[in-house]
Amino acid sequence: MKVFLTLIKKEFWHVLRDKRSLVILLGLPIVMMLLFGFALTNEVKNSEVLILDFSKDQASQTLIDRIDHSEYFSIAGNLSSEKEIVSSFRKGKSRLAIIFPQDFQNSISHEKKAQIRLVADASDPNTANIVINYASAIIRDYQNELNEEKKLPYTINLETKMLYNPQLKSAFNFVPGVMTLIMMLLGAMMTSVSIVREKETGTMEVLLVSPMKPILVVLSKAIPYLLLCFTDIILILLMAVFVLGMTIQGSLVLLLAESILFIITTLSLGLLISTIASTQQIAMFISLVALMLPSLIFSGFMFPIENMPIPLQVISNLIPTKWYYSIVRSVMVKGLGFEYVIKPTLILIAMTLAYLFIAIKKFKIRLA
Amino acid sequence: MTDTVIHTNGLTRKFGDFIAVNAISFEVKKGEIFGFLGANGAGKTTAMKILCGLLSPSSGEAKVAGYDVYTQNESIKKHIGYMSQKFSLYENLKVRENIKFYGGIYGLRGADLNQKTEQLINRLGLENEADKLVGSLPLGWKQKIAFSVAILHKPKIVFLDEPTGGVDPVTRRQFWDLIYEAANEGITVFVTTHYMDEAEYCDRVSIMVDGSIAALDTPEKLKEQFKTNSMEGVFLQLARNAKRSE
Amino acid sequence: MTSDMSAIKIENITKTYEKGKVLALESISLDIKRGELFGLIGPDGAGKTSLFRILTTLLLADSGKATVEAFDVVKDLWDIRKISGYMPGRFSLYQDLTIEENLNFFATVFNTTVEENYHIIKEIYVQIEPFKNRRAGKLSGGMKQKLALCCALIHEPKVLFLDEPTTGVDPVSRKEFWEMLGRLKDRGITILVSTPYMDEASRCDRIALIQKGKIMDVDTLDHILEKNYQEILGVKAANRYDLVKAINQFDNLKSCFAFGGEQHVVLNDGFKSKDEFQQFLIEKGIENLEIRVVEPDIEDVFIKLMQENSND
Incomplete structure (x- = not known):
């Protein structure tokens, strides 16, 4: 346990000392909210x-x-x-x-x-x-x-x-979308990049040749990013309410709980990517192409899923962002209670467990 | 004047309060093999970057191939070649493609480029390897090709930054044969190394300590001056007194 | 423990990459005694790092068997990880953590504390302690190397694996580093160290010369020099380039390589044709010619062995 705490402490140092990344990670949601809220608005005026x-x-x-x-x-x-x-x-x-x-x-x-x-x-x-x-x-x-x-x-x-959404305010559409994307980016990409960095710089080599179970290193990476993601969610919600004048219809506690679940989903995805990727570039590439792109297309954020051909609709079910996006919309926009989001919640839990299982199975205790 | 290809006088570079290069003055003649030694952090890399036109000095003067490092660094880049242990060839290109690529960068074109490329392949005896990926060749070969590529455009000076690190003893010497050949054709060779026996292959050697040039002479004279029979002895005497370990 | 004096035992280890296409190690066998300072000497790409990774349980060999302190590198993975200290070839500390943070971190990872084992690293650590709040990324090569050694030693390993610890380090720091290794050896730690610098062979109890995945010879430096003695001439002249060209035209030449200020020349029948050789060079118009008899050093031997190996 002491080892694990030390590992977590070290991860916090990494995150907090990389000032540039930290600014990006905390600034990105703000910038995205402002962009979608004001500049990229798809409302039509006059x-x-x-x-x-x-x-x-x-x-x-x-x-x-x-x-x-x-x-x-x-x-x-x-x-x-x-x-x-x-x-x-x-x-x-x-x-x-x-x-x-x-x-x-x-x-x-x-x-x-x-x-x-x-x-x-x-x-x-x-x-x-x-x-x-x-x-x-x-x-x-x-x-x-x-x-x-x-x-x-x-x-x-x-x-x-x-x-x-009688006034057709697009905030109802993009706030859940921004939440989904930010978490994919932070949770999956940053975590995988940070794990792969240890492989690349050779520190993983030293950690592997230690009596500690190497999976701990990887799990310890998740903690700071979980907190960062959570901070971003709070930031986004604060901006949605106080800057864009949106009201959260349903239970805030439920919304936050579901968000934590989704953060864990993205973290396990990041872990999974890190077991496949050997360099930081590859990790980033996989995150962008295999996660961000499908998330954009299949979450329902940009394009309505109902209008897609059946095969694509089937595929969309495999994308975790779709389920989180639907939960957020149900709770935040429609004000529905937990009983209405049980199905997507269970699906997310199942996906998370599957990712974790594969990632831990694939995790190597040697270099190759 | 035409004989001097590198000329510096009081060349200084500061990073904030830190004086990386402290008023160094020296000259290098055409066709000379000039060894540029120093402990890690003595300021070698900074000095070399200035001479290659990549970094401007804080004060002092320096001319490389007749061009001023303050104002004519683009002209400098055209008349020098550069090779380091780290910067090398593209591993996923073939030998011939690498040679052509770098030749092209240095302004060789058309028939001239083709001819020089084939000449180089023949001279290095790489006819059978010309269409292999560079990544599949042993390190020593890569370094030899990298050097030959760096002088393909017949620069006035070639800068070599630890070119032989980790190379086996035979290849290391074959590499030096290439250096002699280049020097004999009138190309000035400016080389850094951690192998002290290689320092003896140089016509003249300078040793930097804490940003300044602590000694500069032929290996023979340096050994005499410091009363030792090897360059390693000279180096250890000088560098042991170094204050800074940055 | 067994009465066996071996700290590391390697039997017929073979390792290939890319599905057998690239041969990294070819049936390597070594026996390293407890408390020995053993040098693995060879250029980049000789297979040194592969061997280190197999011994530190990071890689699996294709075939063969190896033990560290009688623990099998495949089966007893966790036992080996407890007793070994490893410093990989690339500098592998956290650049964004300070000296002190790095050291504390690795101490915890190895289930110990800096206080508990301070006596082991003290001698090395005091040299970098004044900078303990400086980030590792901002240290000079020599200091990084000392910190890395401290981190590898902090759990008092029985066996220390150092993969090219002196590569790219200047001669002064290198000398200091070897002096530190000498003192660690006196504490009874078995040290396996690899290096591309042949002159460092004299610092080791025994050495193995490795080239292209094969071990060319294993012994003490003196024995290796003795076994591989050949008659070598040191040749010097005013113009070295012309000298080398002339030497290479001599019929009875076996090899000619630059060594410091002179060329080391080996003739097919040794010193017998020395006079003839000298005459030949004079006729070629070589000025200020000096020829002397030299004692071969480890690089001469390495070159000789390399050539013999490539001939078969």
Whole structure:
């Protein structure tokens, strides 16, 4: 035990004395949060909208006013025919056209059913998606109000995404994503690099030729990084709440507990990588290509998994980040309790045990 | 003047308070084999970096191949060759590819490069190994190829930083045969080594202690001066008094 | 323990790399006595490091058997790790930890404390103690080497393995280092040390000359010199380059190599053709020619053995 404590102390020295890395490790989450929160925001503001109003009645005018007054859109002009939409899009300024059919108000009040067509310039699919979502939200709000006024039942088809994020604030999307990525980076990459560094500098050779069980060296590396990861999680959450004005819907304790579980998962992945890699570059390369890339693609952070072809959806189940990302979203954004995240939690535990098992099996007590 | 290829006067380099090289003055003549000795940390590496144009001095003057180390270090780099035990060839390139690569770096082109490459392969007797990866060759061969590559572009001076460390005694001597050959063709050889018998192969030897040149002469005269029969004796007498072990 | 006096016993150890393509050690056998200071002398790539790693349980040999203090290097791995001190070829301490931290760390790893075993390292440690709060990365070569030795000694090993401890170190520090080894030997520690510097052979009780994975000879330095005696001429002249060219044209030449200020020349029939040789050089126009008889040293012997080995 004394040996283990000494080892841990040594690891803290390594981490704390490498000032440059320390600044990066603690600064990275802050920078990422600021970048995603302000610079790389995928919210759309004051997007130009074209109106093609065939009914020109009170209902259509009310809606047009609302759209114009929202912070997302401004009306760029009225068109007189559908043909003009394409030519306007080509000029590149407007991304969305809203088409009201004839007798719009009539259809609402008498037939309880009306149609509005939204036409978006999908050459940039992400933006198109976002403007369509925003416009739909405004229209749906309007419908809801009508419902209450007239007590008339309307069938409203809402997307789940909108349910929990009515203002479509992207913070709900990227905060869990940033948490996931930071931990992959710190937990897996830094740990594996730090273990492999001992192999590279030859210190592992001396440690191996000692009566101590060498696996202790490796386990001792995990402790400082666990703490660092945890610090980063706290940093990210603090920024999410106080800088981006996000509220944590569910239990904070549950969120932190799940985060610790995921940190352990990434640490065991780092350990696994270190048993394969012989140089720091290889360790870094494996971490980036085999962990970060799939994490980005398959966590659901960048691309919705539901839209992927079935084989990719199956693959995504093998990526631990996917499960952690879903836990964080459930707890932090949807405010769900533990009973709703039991399945992903169990999957993460199983993955962690598997990584640890393989890593310890593969760990060599000799050089080759 | 044309005969002097390295000239320094009061050359000094400080790192903060630490004087790594303290006012060294010496001259090296064309075609000379100049041994540059000193204990670890005596300032050899710093001095060599300045002469190669990689580091500028704090004060004093130095000219290498007629160029000033303050202002003309790019010209210096064109007229020198450099080889060290650590910096060597690309292990995952073939012998011929390595030679061509370095020849290309030093501005050799086209037919001239091809011809020089083949000449070198023949001279080293590597016809059968030319298409083997450098990584598969023994250390001694690598060092011989590395040296030949460093003088492929016929530099005025070649700097050798511990070129023979860990090489077997026969190869070590074959390496020195190459050095003599180069010197005979008029290339000045500036060499550091920890093998004291190699110091005796040099025309003149300087020994640095604590940043200064403590002795500079032919091996014969140094041995006479310090009343000993080997360069090791000279070195031990001088370096034992060294104050700094940084 | 057994009454066997061997500290290290190596029998027919063979080691290859890359699935047998690269032969590192070819059927090596050695018997190193308890308390001996034994030198493994040979250039880089001779197989020295492979042998060290096999003995320190870091690598498995392809075939053969080796024991350290009667413990088998394969079966009794943990016993060997308790009794050996090992200093690998590359400097292997933590550069970002201070002298004191490094030493304390390795003491703990070996289940001891610096206080408990201070007497073993004292003599070496006092030389670096004034700098104990300096980080290892900022030490000079000589100081690093002393620290590494302290770390390898801190658990009072029975056998000390030093892989090229003096490579790249200047002659003064090298001399001091060997003096330290001499005193450790006096304490009864068995020391196996490798070096590419042939002149360090005189510091060892016995030496093995190793080249290309084969041991060319094992004995005391004196015996090796005696066994491998050959008649050698030391030749000097005004212009060395011309001299070497002329010597190489002599018919009866066996070998000619530079040794310090002169060339060591071996003729096929020894001193018998010395006069003829001298005449030949004079006719070639060599000026200031000096020829003397020299006693062969260990490098002469190593070269001779290398040539004999490459001839078969």
